[in-house]
Amino acid sequence: MxxxxxxxxxxxxxxxxxxxxxxxxxxxxxxxxxxxxxxxSLDASESLKKAITPVQGPYGYFVDHYKENVKTNTTPDNNPAIAIFDNTFLSYWSPDGTKKNAELLQENLDKSIPITNNATQAEIDRSYLTDRRDLRYNLISGLGPYSTAFIKDADAQTDFNSVPSAPLPANSPYSSMKWADENSKLGSVVKLVDLNEASDWSSTGTPKGYIKYERPYRLSSQVKVNPYLVNVMAAAPKTDYDFPSGHTTAAFETGEALAYVFPQRYQQLITRSSEVGYDRVLAGRHSPFAVMGGRILGTAMTASTLNDPANKQLIDQAYQDAQKDLSKAADSTAKDTFANYQQNLKDYTYRLTYGFKPISSTTKPMVVPKGAEVLLKTRLPYLSDAQRREVLYTTGLPSGYPMLDDPEGWGRLNLFKAANGFGEFLTNTTVTMDASKGGYQAADTWKNAISGKGGLTKAGSGQLTLIGDNTYAGGTTVKAGTLVAQNDHAFGNGSLTLDGGTVTLSAKHVTVKGTYHQAKDATLHVNAGDRATVDGSAHLNGTLVVNGAKSKNQTVLTFSKRTGKFSHVKLEGFGKNAHVVYTNKSVKVTD
Structure with a gap:
C-alpha cells in the first residue's frame, strides 16, 4: 500500500x-x-399516585366497616357512621349537651330561620310531600321524562299525591304503601335501592341516638314549622333527634343508586337528593348541618354498597335492566323539574355548604375516600378507577368549611362537578372511548374549566366534547375518534397535534396557544363561521372538511408560518367554484 x-x-x-x-x-x-x-414523568405519576391514595379514618375505611352501623354499636369506637363525624359535628357538640362551638351551632340554627320563614307555597307543598312519602319514592322525580316508565315498570306508588286542606292530626302516619315492587320488571333496580337504603346498617337511628342533638323547631320558636305538619311535629317524642337527617341520608342512598344504574340522569338525581335535604330544612324538621351530614353519610353508604363484591351480580343486573327498560322510554309530556342545568348547578352547589364560611385552612390537600371512584363508574365509564379518583381529587371542595373535613374526604366530594369530567390534568391524561359500547363511551361532554400542567390525549372511537374555558398546559393530542371544541379555549394553553381521528371546531374563534400539527390520517372539521388561530407554526396534511358557509369567504386557520397542505379537501354548502387558498399565514375558503 x-x-x-x-x-x-x-x-x-x-x-x-x-x-x-x-x-x-x-x-x-x-x-x-x-x-x-x-x-x-415518573415523578408526576408518583405525585399523582400519592395524591389520590386514600386516608383512613379512626375506624379504618368506611367501605370496609359500613355494616358495623347497627343498633348494638353505639359509640364512635365501634360505629363508623358515628365516628365519621368525630372531627366535624362532634367537635362542635357533645352528646352530654355541651356546646363546644356555641357560635357555630347558633349560626346553624340561624340559617334555618330565614329558610323556613321565606318558604314559598310551592316549597311548603313540596316539603310536605317529601315528609310524608316513602323516602325512596321521593327520588323518582329526578328521573324526569323517564319517571313515567319507571313508575309503571317498577310498580311504584304512593298514597300522598296532594296536600291536605288542614293540618294533619298529631298521630298521622307516614306513607303505608310499598314504594316499588322487587318482583316487577325493574325489580333488580328496586332491590338495589332497597339494599342500599333499607338495610339494618343504612339507618341513621343509631348515630342520632348517640349524638342527641335537638331539632331546630325545638331550639327556636322563630323556626317556622310546615303548616300541614304543625300537630305532627308538636307531638313527636323528645328522642326524635336532628342529626344526621334520615330523610337526606336516604335521599342520597336512593338518588346515587339510581344515578349509578341510569347515569343519563346523574346530575338531576343527585340534585333531587340535595333538594330532599333542603325540604327538610324548609319544613323545620332539620338544620343545615343535619342535612349536610345526611349527604356525607348517604354517599359513604352508597359507595360501600356499590363496592361490596357480594352485591356485584345484583348491581350489574340492575344497571342492565335500567338501561334496557328506560333508555328509550322518555315521555315528552312528563314534567321535568330538573331540566334547567344552570339551576341544578346553582342549587346543588349551595347545598354543599349552605353558605357557611370556612372556619379553618382552605388549602389542605384534597382527600379521596377509598372506594369513592365507584360513584363515577357508569357516568365516566371510559376512565380507569385511578382516573376517576383523579377526577374526584380535582373537582373536590376546598378544605375548611364546617362539616366537610371528615378524615376520609366524603364531605368534600362534589359529585355534580365530577360528573363533568376532570377539573385539572395533574399529569398527561389519555382517554380511550369505545363507541361500539354506546352511551357515554360513544359520546360525552366535559363542562369543567380544566387547568393543570398535564395534557390530554384522545384515543378510541368515541367522541369527546370540551366546552370549558380550559387553561391546561400540556397540549392536546388526538389519535382516534373525535374531539370537539365548543369553547374558544377548549384546547388550553398548549399545542394541538392530530395524529389521527378528527378535530371539530364548533366555536367561533378557537385558539391554539402552541403549534398545530396534522398527520395524513387525521381530519380537521370546521363548522360554518368557525375558525382557529394558531399562535405558533402549522404543519398541514390529511383532510379538511368545511361545511355550511355563511359567506363566500371563510378563514379556516391562521398561524405564524406554514408547512404542507391538506391532501384532501371537502367543502360542503359552498358554490361549485369554491376552493382553498393557502398563504404563509392562513388557510381560507373562497367561493
Missing part, C-alpha cells in the same frame, strides 16, 4: 472514529434527555 493510500486510510479511520464518537455522544445525550423525561 502506497504512502498516499496509507494517509487516506488513516484519515478515513480518524474520520470514522470522530463520527463514531459524535454518534455515541449524540446518542448518549438523547438517552440522558429521555431518562430525564422519564424521570419527570
Amino acid at each position: 502506497g504512502s498516499r493510500c496509507k494517509s487516506l486510510l488513516k484519515g478515513a479511520l480518524k474520520c470514522a472514529f470522530v463520527l463514531s464518537v459524535a454518534t455515541v455522544t449524540l446518542s448518549g445525550h438523547q438517552q440522558i434527555s429521555h431518562a430525564a423525561a422519564a424521570k419527570g
Whole structure:
C-alpha cells in the first residue's frame, strides 16, 4: 500500500472514529434527555399516585366497616357512621349537651330561620310531600321524562299525591304503601335501592341516638314549622333527634343508586337528593348541618354498597335492566323539574355548604375516600378507577368549611362537578372511548374549566366534547375518534397535534396557544363561521372538511408560518367554484 493510500486510510479511520464518537455522544445525550423525561414523568405519576391514595379514618375505611352501623354499636369506637363525624359535628357538640362551638351551632340554627320563614307555597307543598312519602319514592322525580316508565315498570306508588286542606292530626302516619315492587320488571333496580337504603346498617337511628342533638323547631320558636305538619311535629317524642337527617341520608342512598344504574340522569338525581335535604330544612324538621351530614353519610353508604363484591351480580343486573327498560322510554309530556342545568348547578352547589364560611385552612390537600371512584363508574365509564379518583381529587371542595373535613374526604366530594369530567390534568391524561359500547363511551361532554400542567390525549372511537374555558398546559393530542371544541379555549394553553381521528371546531374563534400539527390520517372539521388561530407554526396534511358557509369567504386557520397542505379537501354548502387558498399565514375558503 502506497504512502498516499496509507494517509487516506488513516484519515478515513480518524474520520470514522470522530463520527463514531459524535454518534455515541449524540446518542448518549438523547438517552440522558429521555431518562430525564422519564424521570419527570415518573415523578408526576408518583405525585399523582400519592395524591389520590386514600386516608383512613379512626375506624379504618368506611367501605370496609359500613355494616358495623347497627343498633348494638353505639359509640364512635365501634360505629363508623358515628365516628365519621368525630372531627366535624362532634367537635362542635357533645352528646352530654355541651356546646363546644356555641357560635357555630347558633349560626346553624340561624340559617334555618330565614329558610323556613321565606318558604314559598310551592316549597311548603313540596316539603310536605317529601315528609310524608316513602323516602325512596321521593327520588323518582329526578328521573324526569323517564319517571313515567319507571313508575309503571317498577310498580311504584304512593298514597300522598296532594296536600291536605288542614293540618294533619298529631298521630298521622307516614306513607303505608310499598314504594316499588322487587318482583316487577325493574325489580333488580328496586332491590338495589332497597339494599342500599333499607338495610339494618343504612339507618341513621343509631348515630342520632348517640349524638342527641335537638331539632331546630325545638331550639327556636322563630323556626317556622310546615303548616300541614304543625300537630305532627308538636307531638313527636323528645328522642326524635336532628342529626344526621334520615330523610337526606336516604335521599342520597336512593338518588346515587339510581344515578349509578341510569347515569343519563346523574346530575338531576343527585340534585333531587340535595333538594330532599333542603325540604327538610324548609319544613323545620332539620338544620343545615343535619342535612349536610345526611349527604356525607348517604354517599359513604352508597359507595360501600356499590363496592361490596357480594352485591356485584345484583348491581350489574340492575344497571342492565335500567338501561334496557328506560333508555328509550322518555315521555315528552312528563314534567321535568330538573331540566334547567344552570339551576341544578346553582342549587346543588349551595347545598354543599349552605353558605357557611370556612372556619379553618382552605388549602389542605384534597382527600379521596377509598372506594369513592365507584360513584363515577357508569357516568365516566371510559376512565380507569385511578382516573376517576383523579377526577374526584380535582373537582373536590376546598378544605375548611364546617362539616366537610371528615378524615376520609366524603364531605368534600362534589359529585355534580365530577360528573363533568376532570377539573385539572395533574399529569398527561389519555382517554380511550369505545363507541361500539354506546352511551357515554360513544359520546360525552366535559363542562369543567380544566387547568393543570398535564395534557390530554384522545384515543378510541368515541367522541369527546370540551366546552370549558380550559387553561391546561400540556397540549392536546388526538389519535382516534373525535374531539370537539365548543369553547374558544377548549384546547388550553398548549399545542394541538392530530395524529389521527378528527378535530371539530364548533366555536367561533378557537385558539391554539402552541403549534398545530396534522398527520395524513387525521381530519380537521370546521363548522360554518368557525375558525382557529394558531399562535405558533402549522404543519398541514390529511383532510379538511368545511361545511355550511355563511359567506363566500371563510378563514379556516391562521398561524405564524406554514408547512404542507391538506391532501384532501371537502367543502360542503359552498358554490361549485369554491376552493382553498393557502398563504404563509392562513388557510381560507373562497367561493
